[in-house]
Amino acid sequence: MSETVVDQLLARAAVAEEAHKWIEAVALYEVALVRLPDHVPAMLGAAAAARANGDHARAIVFLTRADRTAPGRADIAVALGEALAATSRLSEAAAAFERARAAKPLDAGLAARLGATRLAAGDAAGAVSAFEAALRLDPAEPRALGGLGSALAAAGRPLAAVEAFRRAGDSRPRADRAAALLALGDMSGGFADLDAIATGPAWATRLPAWDGVPLDRPLVVWVGSDPLDLAAFAPVLPLARSLVPDLVLVVPKPYVRLASALAGVSHVIADTEDIGGLIDGAGAAAPLVGLPHRLGLTAGSFASIGPLLVSEPMLADRWSARLDLGRGRPAIGLVWGGGFGLADLTPLAGIGDLRFVALERLPSAMLARSSAPSGWEVTGAPIRIEHPGPDFEAGVDARVDCAALLGRLDAVIAIDGLPLRLAGLLGRPGVALLPGAANWIWRIEGDRTPVYPSLSLLRQASEGSLAAMLPEAVQRVRDVMRG
Missing domain, CATH: 1.25.40.10 (Tetratricopeptide repeat domain)
Incomplete structure (x- = not known):
């Protein structure tokens, strides 16, 4: 039934x-x-x-x-x-x-x-x-x-x-x-592909596409939603700026303040603003990722010739005072999230001649009150990692606090991400902990990249981990500071 x-x-x-x-x-x-x-x-x-x-x-x-x-x-x-x-x-x-x-x-x-x-x-x-x-x-x-x-x-x-x-x-x-x-x-070939797939905003179709030749009117350059692209392609901005009377950068609103401190940029506006008046006076437009192709850059010419970002002095003073930087032991910025866990920081245990400072905004559950100068440290770590405090990176302007703090730290040890790339743009010394398959800006071999010449590169071994490179990273930081 x-x-x-x-x-x-x-x-x-x-x-x-x-x-x-x-x-x-x-x-x-x-x-x-x-x-x-x-x-x-x-x-x-x-x-x-x-x-x-x-x-x-x-x-x-x-x-x-x-x-x-x-x-x-x-x-x-x-x-x-x-x-x-x-x-x-x-x-x-x-x-x-x-x-x-x-x-x-x-x-x-x-x-x-x-x-x-x-x-x-x-x-x-x-x-x-x-x-x-x-x-x-x-x-x-x-x-x-x-x-x-x-x-x-x-x-x-x-x-x-x-x-x-x-x-x-x-x-x-x-x-x-x-x-x-x-x-x-x-x-x-690579830059040609990036240029071809760049999707522009509707207003960009109202301007001629810039072909890399000198202009007598402003060039408008738009930036996509990924801030890592902004950091990776920043070295090309001064080159483009040398060919035009003004270079206007259109970026996602949270990055207006940070982008305003980049070399080669006349002024920055948010992609949410009405830019009709700007378009009327501009001569051409281009995507940031398309600039290298339009300028015909090669491996040798796509290189940083100096610091490309300047941190805000008042913010730098604020975070330096908060963490009592510049006195006593050198302070090293640390970024690990997304590459390995807190428990993997054990290789740094026992290092007494350096201070470690987290460069990420962390949830309150990961912060604990401490006797550190800022009054905060990361909880659950096998070593002491100081933190600037819950108000670090709490504003609407993304990463300006991080850039300001980086400008006063002695060095940085970090996985690939925006804090590491900001250190490179600022020309700060540091060590990049790179996975076996790293972004193109880091190349496929070697311990330096022309994009961020101040950074030393450590590459993950086929059988190793990113955390296993921490002792070597510390040694390289010490060598830089002694030099």
Whole structure:
């Protein structure tokens, strides 16, 4: 009797689905599962209806139940992987696709899907392996052809990435190919790609595109939403400024104050302002990331010739007084978040001749009152890390506090991020802790970069960690201060 009733319920659910009554369909499938708890088709039907309604989290519940009830079924694992990916649970999605691959090892498309998910989850090496497996099964598998270059670039193998892009036959400009070309020193190709993919605001279409030649009217340069690009491309601003009477920088509002202190900039306005009057008087426009291509810069010419950023003296005095800098032990700025955890700072334990100061705004739960000059330190760390206090970087103007503090610290040790790049723009000494696959500005080898010549570079070994480089970083900082 139960089977007959369940069949009727499933038939009614199918009718509801045809009418796009997804909630009703899910409810009918659930009633069926009350009668037959191990009915896998009902679980899959409920999951499909939930996903059609946009409720991926509920679909995951049904699919997980189906996966446990009927383990080893590739179709269930694939559906679960897709639902997990839709909710950004990418590592779990990759695990589901791996189980599907175990059931269907000769499915090239499934291997490619696994590669795409691993890449989205940040597992570049795993993505390369999956894409290569897909291409061994089917050399023409489109997702693998298109994804292998991106995975190789993310894995820090730019030469192989460029070759993979070439084999794919996709000549369209793309950011990951640009990064690979730049890492290899092909500035012409890399900068051309970055220029081509730069999306401009609506007002930019009202001005001629600047072609790198001298102007007799102002040049308007717009900056994208990523402040790391602002820091990376700052060295080109003085070069562009030398060819125009005025260079106006249009930036996201939180970075107006910081950008105003960059060399080569006449004045800065927020991208939220009405700039109609400015456009009427300007001669041309260009994206910041497109300037190197339009100026024809090469590896040798894209270099900093001195400090490109000036910190605000009053702010610098404020933070220097707060932390009692300039007296006693040297103070070293420290940035670790996103590269390793607090527990990984243990290699710095026992160092008594240096002070360490956190350069990040941290949540209140990570700060504790202390006897440090500022009255604050980072809680839960294996070493004492002072902190400027809860009001550090608390204003609407992003990173001006950090730049001001950097200007008074003796050096910095940091993973790649805006504080490290600000130190480079300020010309401050420091050590960059770089992963094996680093941004193009750091190149693929060597312990210096012309973009930020004041910084010494330490690169992660294939079997090592970023934190393992901390003792060497401290030694380099000591050497700089002695010199």
